[in-house]
Structure formats: structure tokens, C-alpha cells
Amino acid sequence: MAKWGMVIDLEKCTGCQACSTACQMENNRLPGENYQDVLFYKEGKQPNPTLSWFPRPCMHCEEPSCMHVCPTKATFKTEDGVVLIDWNKCIGCKYCMIACPYGVRFYTDEKPLHEPNIKAVFKGEGDLSWNPPYKGPQQDATHGVGIQPNGVVSKCTFCYHKISKAPKGTPDLDESNPALVEFVPACVRTCAPKARYFGDLDNPKSQVNQLISAKKGVRLLDHTGNKPQVYYLTGSGAAGGAIPSNRSTNKA
Amino acid sequence: MARLLQASDAMNASIAPITATDPAADVRDSHRAMLPGARVLLDAGTCLPQRFPANPCTLCVGACPLALLETDGRAPRLREQASTAADTCIGCGQCAAACPTGALHVDGFALPVDLPEEPEILIDCWRVPAAESPAGTLRVPCLGGLSSGWLLSLFDAAGERPIRLLDRGQCAECPAGEGNRNLLAAITEARLLMFGCGVDIGLIPMLVWRPCNTPLLPAIPERSAETPIARRGFFRSLFGAGARAVDEVKSPADATPVTLRTTMQPLQRLRLTSALTRIAQRHGLPVPARAMPRLSLGDCCAHGVCARVCPTGALQQVTSAGMVELRFSAARCISCSQCLRVCPERALRLDAEGGSAATEVLQRWRQNECATCGADYPNPAVTPELAVAGTCPACSKAEQLTRGVAGFLRAPVVSDVSQP
Numbered sequence: 001m002a003k004w005g006m007v008i009d010l011e012k013c014t015g016c017q018a019c020s021t022a023c024q025m026e027n028n029r030l031p032g033e034n035y036q037d038v039l040f041y042k043e044g045k046q047p048n049p050t051l052s053w054f055p056r057p058c059m060h061c062e063e064p065s066c067m068h069v070c071p072t073k074a075t076f077k078t079e080d081g082v083v084l085i086d087w088n089k090c091i092g093c094k095y096c097m098i099a100c101p102y103g104v105r106f107y108t109d110e111k112p113l114h115e116p117n118i119k120a121v122f123k124g125e126g127d128l129s130w131n132p133p134y135k136g137p138q139q140d141a142t143h144g145v146g147i148q149p150n151g152v153v154s155k156c157t158f159c160y161h162k163i164s165k166a167p168k169g170t171p172d173l174d175e176s177n178p179a180l181v182e183f184v185p186a187c188v189r190t191c192a193p194k195a196r197y198f199g200d201l202d203n204p205k206s207q208v209n210q211l212i213s214a215k216k217g218v219r220l221l222d223h224t225g226n227k228p229q230v231y232y233l234t235g236s237g238a239a240g241g242a243i244p245s246n247r248s249t250n251k252a
Numbered sequence: 253m254a255r256l257l258q259a260s261d262a263m264n265a266s267i268a269p270i271t272a273t274d275p276a277a278d279v280r281d282s283h284r285a286m287l288p289g290a291r292v293l294l295d296a297g298t299c300l301p302q303r304f305p306a307n308p309c310t311l312c313v314g315a316c317p318l319a320l321l322e323t324d325g326r327a328p329r330l331r332e333q334a335s336t337a338a339d340t341c342i343g344c345g346q347c348a349a350a351c352p353t354g355a356l357h358v359d360g361f362a363l364p365v366d367l368p369e370e371p372e373i374l375i376d377c378w379r380v381p382a383a384e385s386p387a388g389t390l391r392v393p394c395l396g397g398l399s400s401g402w403l404l405s406l407f408d409a410a411g412e413r414p415i416r417l418l419d420r421g422q423c424a425e426c427p428a429g430e431g432n433r434n435l436l437a438a439i440t441e442a443r444l445l446m447f448g449c450g451v452d453i454g455l456i457p458m459l460v461w462r463p464c465n466t467p468l469l470p471a472i473p474e475r476s477a478e479t480p481i482a483r484r485g486f487f488r489s490l491f492g493a494g495a496r497a498v499d500e501v502k503s504p505a506d507a508t509p510v511t512l513r514t515t516m517q518p519l520q521r522l523r524l525t526s527a528l529t530r531i532a533q534r535h536g537l538p539v540p541a542r543a544m545p546r547l548s549l550g551d552c553c554a555h556g557v558c559a560r561v562c563p564t565g566a567l568q569q570v571t572s573a574g575m576v577e578l579r580f581s582a583a584r585c586i587s588c589s590q591c592l593r594v595c596p597e598r599a600l601r602l603d604a605e606g607g608s609a610a611t612e613v614l615q616r617w618r619q620n621e622c623a624t625c626g627a628d629y630p631n632p633a634v635t636p637e638l639a640v641a642g643t644c645p646a647c648s649k650a651e652q653l654t655r656g657v658a659g660f661l662r663a664p665v666v667s668d669v670s671q672p
Contacts, residue, residue: 041658071306093557093560
């Protein structure tokens with residue numbers, strides 16, 4: 001079985017947030033609750049502050065703390081290494097949101113974050129939190145895919161509705177391969193500078209594995225023992241690629 | 253939050269009208285026979301270990317006198333040998349009496365709508381031939397299937413007439429014989445609670461010795477053999493049986509409801525507490541503290557996980573007038589300890605008794621608005637480690653992550669790039 005993982009090259013990431021927008025369209029999300037964000041951080045004072053950023057999808061940890069605390073076992077890890085939520089079992093207790101060290105989980109029933117409240121305009125039918133005018137055909141509550149119902153927690157699924165249909169044994173889901181493009185997660189497919197790679201971490205021949213080893217991929221908050229399956233490439237040299245001006249591409 | 257409030261109001265309203273004689277409330281549409289033809293029905297969606305896989309509740313397994321129930325950490329099952337003869341389960345109802353959530357149901361224990369007029373209420377077993385029971389006797393499949401709540405509700409509904417349970421002297425030979433143990437525990441508990449309410453000693457439930465002159469029936473009869481069904485009941489039972497027969501094909505696991513988010517009505521618990529409240533009121537005493545668990549709070553961070561997992565809605569986090577309150581209603585609490593188990597701070601403590609019958613406010617916080625995203629969040633007295641002043645937990649976490657990770661992803665900056 002594959003163990004899907006993602007590599008994000010911070011030397012290439014421009015912080016354009018096309019990934020967030022693509023995610024929003026693919027997964028029926030609204031601003032402020034995308035399954036994936038780009039986090040910005042400003043350091044230093046004028047006149048010479050530095051701005052750094054990094055995208056934050058769900059890390060799909062090997063040892064997900066969210067899964068271990070879930071009192072109803074609604075959060076689970078699939079055989080192909082993806083952490084998903086069974087919306088039929090989730091009771092919305094939000095313990096997972098406290099346990100997740102990366103803060104990638106969402107509960108959207110409370111006060112709307114933006115006015116006008118889009119969800120009040122497009123009211124959901126039955127259990128669903130809203131009824132987006134444009135929506136993907138997929139709705140799979142047992143895998144936490146589709147429009148979020150009321151009263152449950154949601155998060156990035158690595159676009160499970162796409163990657164789970166990929167041919168078995170594929171080492172990399174590369175958006176430039178026409179045969180595979182439909183199976184690539186939305187954020188990877190849309191990334192304009194091609195900063196994202198998606199593939200099988202269990203396959204030594206996959207491009208993601210080669211990149212991690214060649215460019216010394218790192219995982220965030222490794223000390224928590226969560227062992228994320230999302231790796232960041234920070235560039236060579238003493239200064240990492242999270243700061244644009246430090247990038248090797250600038251110095252060349 | 254508004255949704256929560258409404259729910260809580262509905263719940264508080266629903267405590268009052270529950271009377272002893274509430275015939276159909278025990279068996280729900282989601283109850284399924286545990287094996288085809290079995291007399292014990294299971295509503296898997298309300299079974300505690302089925303909802304919360306780490307919940308250690310095995311009360312039903314311990315209560316079954318034939319040790320027919322087994323569990324692998326989820327909802328109980330009837331053992332394999334029970335499948336060969338569906339009637340291996342004798343329908344004594346002792347498991348159902350032990351179940352705190354009403355997930356298990358055995359027919360025959362509904363309190364009657366019309367209570368007999370006699371000065372004493374007699375209760376007899378279905379195995380005793382009907383002709384042997386004195387006129388007006390209440391008949392149940394097995395006395396072991398009675399709970400203290402059942403006895404109290406009956407006592408309350410009958411206007412505090414004494415309850416006499418007929419001991420036919422043959423419990424020891426009955427396969428459900430161990431039921432005596434459950435029955436004695438239920439009687440003892442009911443007595444202690446009645447004493448607490450100031451009930452006279454002559455009125456408490458007693459086991460009275462009435463040996464049976466004729467031989468008992470070989471087994472607890474089916475309900476149809478026991479009670480002639482009224483016409484309406486007949487049609488209802490027909491349709492019910494049809495629906496159930498279809499459902500029996502499904503295994504209990506398939507019967508998991510679409511959502512576990514709805515709180516359940518702990519009917520037995522509500523019956524007990526409402527009966528007790530009325531009895532105590534009549535005697536001008538407070539509800540005995542023995543019946544009311546007490547929940548106390550330590551270093552609470554206002555996460556509210558406890559309130560959201562509470563299966564019965566006994567613990568609720570309610571927002572009103574700019575304040576967030578954690579409210580506890582001991583009358584609904586079934587002491588399942590699920591709140592203790594999920595509290596990230598382990599800040600809760602549950603004592604078996606000593607609580608009050610009225611809804612208590614355990615903690616009150618000011619509702620704050622997050623400076624970053626604008627979301628409302630309760631401002632806890634004890635601040636979690638990660639908190640950034642003025643921001644909600646989610647924004648605090650993002651901020652902390654960004655700060656920590658920005659340094660990590662970068663390693664030491666060698667030169668200030670803005671300087672030539």
C-alpha cells in the first residue's frame with residue numbers, strides 16, 4: 001500500500017495562495033476555513049523587516065495525536081496513510097482541535113467569520129452546513145469529503161476523493177502527467193511555481209523520497225512525535241528558503 | 253450556541269412530563285433484536301461503548317444471570333451458542349435494568365397505565381401461572397429485571413402505596429435465579445432513597461414470602477402468552493413485528509444511527525430523579541444527595557470538550573448574555589465518566605453522591621472576541637500554554653506555530669540582506 005506524502009519546496013513557494021483558493025473550490029470551503037492556509041510571519045522592524053511564509057496543509061501524521069484523542073474513533077488513518085474523519089461518527093467535541101499541534105482542523109458552526117454570511121444565503125439542505133452554488137460531485141461523509149455537515153470537525157483530506165482513485169503502485173502523482181492529472185490533489189495541481197510534490201513515501205523510487213533525501217526535507221514540530229507526512233524543503237546553506245531573500249535562486 | 257440553548261430548554265422541559273406510566277418510551281425505533289427472535293433488543297446508537305470505544309461500561313454483561321452477553325469493547329452481543337436456539341436468552345430483563353442509557357430493552361417491564369386499586373401493590377413473576385396471582389397483581393417477566401428507578405416510579409405513581417414483591421420460593425431453581433441478587437440490590441437502593449425522602453418505614457418495598465402451590469411454568473413466557481393484547485395494541489404489535497422482522501436481518505453494527513451527535517434521553521435516570529423529586533417534595537424534604545452525583549472542577553481551560561461529549565446533556569456549555577457557562581444537571585447524569593475521560597486537563601472530578609438536584613453552574617467565563625479572526629471564545633481563568641493574548645485558541649496556535657517554525661525553517665540568518 002502506498003503511503004501518500006507531500007513535499008513543499010519553500011524555495012519555490014511564492015506565497016500566492018493559489019493552493020488555498022484551489023482547495024476552497026475543490027472542497028466547498030469559505031475564506032477563513034480552507035483546509036490549507038499560507039501562514040505569514042513578519043519579523044524585525046522598519047525599515048528592514050523580513051516576511052516569511054509557509055503553506056500549512058494537514059500533515060497527515062504517522063502518529064496523529066488527533067486520532068489518538070478522538071473519543072468516538074471518528075478520526076482514522078487509512079491504509080494508504082491518510083488521516084480522515086468519519087463525519088457519521090464525529091460528535092464535534094473538538095478534542096482533536098486541541099490535540100493537533102498544527103491547528104489544521106475546522107469547526108464551522110459558530111459565528112460566521114465574514115459578512116455577509118454566505119452560508120445563510122446558500123442554506124444547506126438537511127444536515128449540510130451550506131449549499132454552495134458551485135460544488136464538486138463528491139460527497140462522502142464516511143471519509144470526511146464534500147460539504148461539511150453541521151456539528152462536525154473537518155480538515156484536509158489530501159483530496160482523498162481524487163488520490164484514492166489513482167492506479168495502484170503509482171510512485172508519484174505528478175500534475176504534468178496527463179494520465180495522472182485527475183488524481184492529483186487540488187493544491188498540488190494548481191501550484192503555479194510547482195513548489196508541491198505528491199507521491200508515495202514508501203516507494204524509494206518516488207520523486208518525493210528523492211527530493212527529501214537530496215534536499216534534506218524537514219518536518220514541522222518533529223519533537224511532538226507526530227511524524228508528519230508533509231516535508232518542507234528549506235534550501236541549502238545556512239539560511240533556509242522560507243525567506244525569499246535567502247533563496248539560492250536569488251543568489252545565482 | 254443558540255442551538256445548544258434550545259436543546260437545553262427542551263431537555264429541561266422534558267424532565268417534568270416523564271411519568272411512571274409512559275408506556276412506549278422505553279422501546280425506540282432504533283431498537284433491534286440482538287439475534288433473530290431474541291427477546292433482548294439493542295439500540296446500538298445509545299450504547300456507551302458503541303458511542304465511545306474507550307468507555308469501559310460492561311454493566312449488562314455483569315448483570316446477565318446466564319452470562320450470555322459478551323463484548324469486545326463495543327456494543328454487547330449475545331454469545332454464539334445463543335444463536336442455535338434464539339431462546340437461550342430467557343428474557344428476564346436484568347441486562348436492561350442495569351443499562352444506564354436504555355440501550356437494551358426487554359418487553360414486559362413497562363409500567364401500567366391503569367394501576368390496581370388495592371391498598372398494597374403486589375408484583376409477581378410471569379412464570380407463576382396467572383391464576384395463582386391475586387387479583388390486581390402487577391406481573392413482570394422477572395423480579396430481577398426491576399430497577400430502583402422502576403420501584404420508585406411505581407411508588408410515586410401509585411400515590412405512595414406500599415409495594416410488595418412476591419417471593420415464590422423458587423428463584424434459586426430458576427435460570428434467572430441470580431436475579432435475586434439484582435433484585436435485592438434494587439430494593440435496598442430504593443429503600444435508602446425513600447428513607448432519604450422521609451418515607452415511612454411501613455411503605456418501603458418488601459419481598460414477601462408467598463410460596464406457590466402449583467408448579468411454575470417451565471420458562472418465562474413470551475409477552476403474547478402473558479397479556480391479551482387490546483385491539484390497538486394488536487395492530488401496533490403486528491406492524492412493529494413486521495418492521496422488526498425486516499430489521500433483524502441487519503446486525504447491530506449496521507444499526508448505528510446516521511449521527512451520534514444527538515443527545516440521548518436517559519429514561520431510567522430521568523424516571524428515578526423525577527419520581528424522587530416528587531416524593532421528596534411531598535414530604536417537604538430535599539432530594540436525597542445519595543441519588544445525585546457531584547461534579548467538581550479543577551484547573552479548567554474552558555475547552556468545553558466535556559460538555560460536548562456528554563451523552564445525556566447533563567453537562568452543557570451554554571452562552572447567555574456575553575457569558576459562557578458550564579452547567580451541570582445531576583438529575584440527568586448517568587455517571588458514565590465520559591467527561592472525566594476526555595478532559596485534556598483532567599480537571600474534572602465526579603463523586604457518586606453529594607450533588608444537588610437543581611442545575612448548577614460549575615464555571616462562568618466572559619465571552620471574548622478574537623482580535624485576529626473575530627470568532628467568539630470563552631476566556632478561561634486558567635490559560636492554556638499556547639495562548640496568545642486576545643486571540644482565540646485556533647489563532648493562538650497558528651501564531652505560535654508560525655513563530656516557532658519561521659525560526660526552524662530558516663536556521664540562523666547570516667547576513668541582513670537589506671544592507672548592501
